[in-house]
Amino acid sequence: MDPMIPPTDHSRAIFQCPLCSSVPEEQRDDFLEDLHYSVRRYEQGDVVVTQGSRYESLYILVKGEIVTEMADEKGDFMKVEQLRAPNPMATGFLFSSDNRSPVSAICSESCVLVVIPKENVYFLMRKYEEFMMAFLAYISNKVSFLSEKLRLVSLRTIRAKLAYYLLKESGGECHFQLKIPKEEMARLFSVSRPALVKVMMEMADEGLIGVDRREITILNRKALQSMF
Amino acid sequence: MDPMIPPTDHSRAIFQCPLCSSVPEEQRDDFLEDLHYSVRRYEQGDVVVTQGSRYESLYILVKGEIVTEMADEKGDFMKVEQLRAPNPMATGFLFSSDNRSPVSAICSESCVLVVIPKENVYFLMRKYEEFMMAFLAYISNKVSFLSEKLRLVSLRTIRAKLAYYLLKESGGECHFQLKIPKEEMARLFSVSRPALVKVMMEMADEGLIGVDRREITILNRKALQSMF
DNA sequence: AAAATAGTGTAATAATTATGACGTTTGCAT
DNA sequence: ATGCAAACGTCATAATTATTACACTATTTT
Numbered sequence: 001m002d003p004m005i006p007p008t009d010h011s012r013a014i015f016q017c018p019l020c021s022s023v024p025e026e027q028r029d030d031f032l033e034d035l036h037y038s039v040r041r042y043e044q045g046d047v048v049v050t051q052g053s054r055y056e057s058l059y060i061l062v063k064g065e066i067v068t069e070m071a072d073e074k075g076d077f078m079k080v081e082q083l084r085a086p087n088p089m090a091t092g093f094l095f096s097s098d099n100r101s102p103v104s105a106i107c108s109e110s111c112v113l114v115v116i117p118k119e120n121v122y123f124l125m126r127k128y129e130e131f132m133m134a135f136l137a138y139i140s141n142k143v144s145f146l147s148e149k150l151r152l153v154s155l156r157t158i159r160a161k162l163a164y165y166l167l168k169e170s171g172g173e174c175h176f177q178l179k180i181p182k183e184e185m186a187r188l189f190s191v192s193r194p195a196l197v198k199v200m201m202e203m204a205d206e207g208l209i210g211v212d213r214r215e216i217t218i219l220n221r222k223a224l225q226s227m228f
Numbered sequence: 229m230d231p232m233i234p235p236t237d238h239s240r241a242i243f244q245c246p247l248c249s250s251v252p253e254e255q256r257d258d259f260l261e262d263l264h265y266s267v268r269r270y271e272q273g274d275v276v277v278t279q280g281s282r283y284e285s286l287y288i289l290v291k292g293e294i295v296t297e298m299a300d301e302k303g304d305f306m307k308v309e310q311l312r313a314p315n316p317m318a319t320g321f322l323f324s325s326d327n328r329s330p331v332s333a334i335c336s337e338s339c340v341l342v343v344i345p346k347e348n349v350y351f352l353m354r355k356y357e358e359f360m361m362a363f364l365a366y367i368s369n370k371v372s373f374l375s376e377k378l379r380l381v382s383l384r385t386i387r388a389k390l391a392y393y394l395l396k397e398s399g400g401e402c403h404f405q406l407k408i409p410k411e412e413m414a415r416l417f418s419v420s421r422p423a424l425v426k427v428m429m430e431m432a433d434e435g436l437i438g439v440d441r442r443e444i445t446i447l448n449r450k451a452l453q454s455m456f
Numbered sequence: 457a458a459a460a461t462a463g464t465g466t467a468a469t470a471a472t473t474a475t476g477a478c479g480t481t482t483g484c485a486t
Numbered sequence: 487a488t489g490c491a492a493a494c495g496t497c498a499t500a501a502t503t504a505t506t507a508c509a510c511t512a513t514t515t516t
Contacts, residue, residue, distance in 0.1 A: 092371030095364040102375065122361065126354050133350065136323040139367045143320030146374035147330065153381045154418045156474085157502070181463060190382050195503050197465060213464070213511095384504085385472075409493060423473050425495060441482090441494070 010039045013062040014114050017086040020060075022134035031128060036120040042107045049090070049105040056099070057115045059089040064111030068103040085111070091135070092142050094118060153190055155228050158199040161189045163227035166209065170218050178214040238267045241290040242342050245314040248288075250362035259356060264348040270335045277318070277333040284327070285343045287317040292339030296331040313339070319363070320370050322346060381418055383456050386427040389417045391455035394437065398446050406442040 011032050014020045023031050042048060048059070048066060061083060068081045068090075081103075083089060093099055095118075116124075125132040155161045165185070170176050178185070182200075186193040203209050208224060210217030218224065239260050242248045251259050270276060276287070276294060289311060296309045296318075309331075311317060321327055323346075344352075353360035383389045393413070398404050406413070410428075414421040431437050436452060438445030446452065 092368055092375070094368065095361070096368035096372045097365060098372070102372075122357065125360065126357060129350065129354060132353065132360075133323070135364075136367070137325060139364070139371060140320055140322065140324035143367060143370050143374065144324045144326070144330075146371065146378060147320070150374060150378050150381065153378065156418060159502095182465095183463075190384060192504050193464095194466080194505080198467095198503090201465075387472095410495090411493075420474050421494090422475080422496080426473090426497095429495075 010062055010112060010114055011035060011037065013086060013112075014060050017060050017062070017088055019088050019091070019134050019138055020131065022130040023128055024130060027128060027130075031124070031131075034120075034124060034127060035116065037114050037116045040113045040115055042111045042113070044107055044109050046107045046111075047104060048107060048111070048113065049101050049103075051102065051104040052100055054100050055090060055094045055118075057117050058091065058094055058121050060114040060116070061085045061087050061089055062112050062114055065108045066105050066111060067108050068105050082108075088138070089113075091139055094121075149188075152188070158189065158191050158195055159203070160228040161191075162196070162199055162203065163224040165189070166216060166218065167221070167224055170216070174218045174221075176216055178216060181214075238290055238340060238342055239263060239265065241314060241340075242288050245288050245290070245316055247316050247319070247362050247366055248359065250358040251356055252358060255356060255358075259352070259359070262348075262352060262355060263344065265342050265344045268341045268343055270339045270341070272335055272337050274335045274339075275332060276335060276339070276341065277329050277331075279330065279332040280328055282328050283318060283322045283346075285345050286319070286322055286349050288342040288344070289313045289315050289317055290340050290342055293336045294333050294339060295336050296333045310336075316366070317341075319366055322349075377416075380416070386417065386419050386423055387431070388456035389419075390424070390427055390431065391452040393417070394444060394446065395449070395452055398444070402446045402449075404444055406444060409442075 014035075015023065015028060020031075040048075042064075049055070063085045065085070066083045066089065068083070083105075089105065090101065090103075093101060121135075125135060152161055152164060155164055165188075169178065180188070182197060183193050186196045189196060200209075200211055204211045208220045210219055243251065243256060248259075268276075270292075277283070291313045293313070294311045294317065296311070311333075317333065318329065318331075321329060349363075353363060380389055380392060383392055393416075397406065408416070410425060411421050414424045417424060428437075428439055432439045436448045438447055
């Protein structure tokens, strides 16, 4: 449908993604010469990666949006994650020992992906230090993020989760705004919204926090800290 | 106390750790020459890394055992992880944007650590491809592990967690052994042991599974699959 | 201005889970 | 064989949370 797009269009586009944006301007021409890649186009609903298949390449989403879903075998899907261009896909799994994808990736609109073979990624990392460092930082950040979230979800009671979350969101301030609605908070905690609100109001009654919709005031930091 | 230990003793020891074991025999001498490191000894109870401080080096535990703990500010500690030699420490955080340690690391016996500055790690990774690949695999595996665990913990009911876990552990077989005691399973799920056992026995009563201590038989795979 | 909508707080009831205790079995060390 | 410790299965009770409603506000749409 678009037979004559010059390749540079999309190869240049990869420098907008967090992984490659680190490559200095003056090295980018060399980088592109060393880069082995193919460009793939998908339409809405197309499946980019199937659950259980192996990743042998780095996928960089340069245009469009992709959602990753986990199928339970009775035909229902659970949405896992949403990904907008420009961003790399599933970097966490490319290099893991069992590099089968635990999710399916499906385009929610028309997408363009740049696909780079694993071997070429190794090569690029060794030659371009900034690329390697960005890659490491990217994966490491994912580890941090997951660890954080895991700690939150692992806390046993809603009280503990809430105390932990509020202290974290407060950033040391005693007054701040919640960034997400209660509904979403409840999902983040893996609990029901009414239960979450109830606990929140209990804590307000006890004088630990002040609550007015999204406005939160930390009234007793120590007590919150002793809660998890 | 041990003033004359030849340096090779501990630098050689690092090749036992999963990160460095990948370096081929014939490159190890070169590798050691390129390696900049210091050796640190700690006694039981010594704090190797303090919560909140920054990681600027790779720590490889070559002897002893370390536990990582999270302090809540009322003085209680929560054990996060246990680490035995030979193993690298907290590789996930070394390269992350905010590389402050979320935990404290404390020796539970006398320990020896090899400490390698971040810059030197970058250098080694670029020069020794196998080292880089091992490092990437190591972090990636951590991502996989955390993702898995997060999915497990995020399931709302014990039934769902148990169904998910059993199907995963079964590896497709209909008869298998649990690798860990129920106590540990309960901790993994973030639930109490009696509650876990109760649900397990309910599922047995319903004819979904067979349970005899650690011996598990999957009797109705479909029903389990429809549970999460 | 009226109506839809998203976000919020509340309550009663049912279901799930934690707690703390108890007796039993198993494997291991003596 | 004996004793011990770990792991197991069970139970009653208390606490926590889910579910399913309903009412209220602010914002946006019509």
